[in-house]
Amino acid sequence: MNLSMRVLAxxxxxxxxxxxxxxxxxxxxxxxxxxxQYVVDGIWGLGDTPSEESLHKMFYSELRRLG
Incomplete structure (x- = not known):
């Protein structure tokens, strides 16, 4: 299932x-x-909602590197 959505907050x-x-x-x-925005872009196409631990593994190193 592919749902297209744009959210503005x-x-x-x-x-x-x-x-x-x-x-x-x-x-x-x-x-x-x-x-x-970097994190949202990274998880947008995933089929399931990642756990906090998964998010940490996916983004922590890169976000630390960026400052």
């Missing part, structure tokens, strides 16, 4: 950054967004 986030830390906060949020 928007999260409203409020954060307080120390003086001059806004650039670091934005950089962190961009990296977080990219990491989440």
């Amino acid at each position: 928007t999260a409203r986030v409020e954060a307080v950054a120390p003086e001059g830390g806004e650039a670091l906060l934005i950089q962190f949020l961009k990296l977080y967004r990219d990491a989440v």
